[in-house]
Amino acid sequence: MVKKIMELITNASIDGDDGILVAALKLLKNQCNLEELEGDYYIQLVNMISLVKVESTKALLIETIVESSDYVSGNEFLDEYVRLLSRGATNVEEAARCLGAFTAAGSTNNEIFLQLAENLDHEFAIEILVSMGRSKWGDVPRSAVIGAFLLIVHPLCSEYAHISSLSFGYPFTESAVNDWAWVTPKNTEKIVAKKIVTPKEADVLVKLGGLLRSNVNLSLRETKKLYAEFFEDKNPFDVIYTLPE
Numbered sequence: 001m002v003k004k005i006m007e008l009i010t011n012a013s014i015d016g017d018d019g020i021l022v023a024a025l026k027l028l029k030n031q032c033n034l035e036e037l038e039g040d041y042y043i044q045l046v047n048m049i050s051l052v053k054v055e056s057t058k059a060l061l062i063e064t065i066v067e068s069s070d071y072v073s074g075n076e077f078l079d080e081y082v083r084l085l086s087r088g089a090t091n092v093e094e095a096a097r098c099l100g101a102f103t104a105a106g107s108t109n110n111e112i113f114l115q116l117a118e119n120l121d122h123e124f125a126i127e128i129l130v131s132m133g134r135s136k137w138g139d140v141p142r143s144a145v146i147g148a149f150l151l152i153v154h155p156l157c158s159e160y161a162h163i164s165s166l167s168f169g170y171p172f173t174e175s176a177v178n179d180w181a182w183v184t185p186k187n188t189e190k191i192v193a194k195k196i197v198t199p200k201e202a203d204v205l206v207k208l209g210g211l212l213r214s215n216v217n218l219s220l221r222e223t224k225k226l227y228a229e230f231f232e233d234k235n236p237f238d239v240i241y242t243l244p245e
Contacts, residue, residue, distance in 0.1 A: 002028065002036045006044065018054050025057070029064045042070040049080075059089040063098040066105060073106030082115045085124075092124075096131035117237035125237065126150075142196055146240050149230065152208065153223040198244045204230045 005028045012020035028037070037045070045065050052058045062081045065071055081102075085095055099112050112132075116125040188202035197205065208226055211218060218226075231239055 002032050006041050018057055022057055025060050025064055034067045035069050037068040038070045042068045055084055055089040059084040066101040071105050082119050086119050092127050092131050095128050122235045142240050153227045195244045
């Protein structure tokens, strides 16, 4: 079956028929044993990358290639795939699957995290990271504090908390709430002194901690307000990676 599909892909590529090419790639990716995609078949697909001009088709091509047993992790494909992601060439589900294949081939979780954080719209990046469901993203400064904060106040993180570990260690929103230590100004003195958070950020944490300690069920309006106060329209990833001076 792989042989016949590869012949179809070759002919579609020569004829410039993107519709047939996409259909054949999807069939290859979703209906075939990609362990058979090796040797000449693998090389054939790799050589097609520079020839394909439609960005969504190129993304699909990379998504297929990285699931081959012949693929060995390299930044070239990852860089190109993230560039395509930044241009909306594929959806969250396919991106999560493909990035998982990148890690299976040798890319680290931290490499993936950095690539998404630095190159994608932060809402899109968060959605992909949540969908990937990984628990370890490497050494991310301030992640323990800001990860828990996001899990409590960000609707997307809360909604998918049961299938994700984006919170860097908290599998459920309740876990982050129960472990929330920053309920008074004194509790935040150490993390301010260590420059993990700024005094202004600490004030927001204290405010959230006070509400949680009072067993208040936070409304969407309240969580949005806390989120806005903490990040001030800045990309959350920029905040996580930039330690206070």
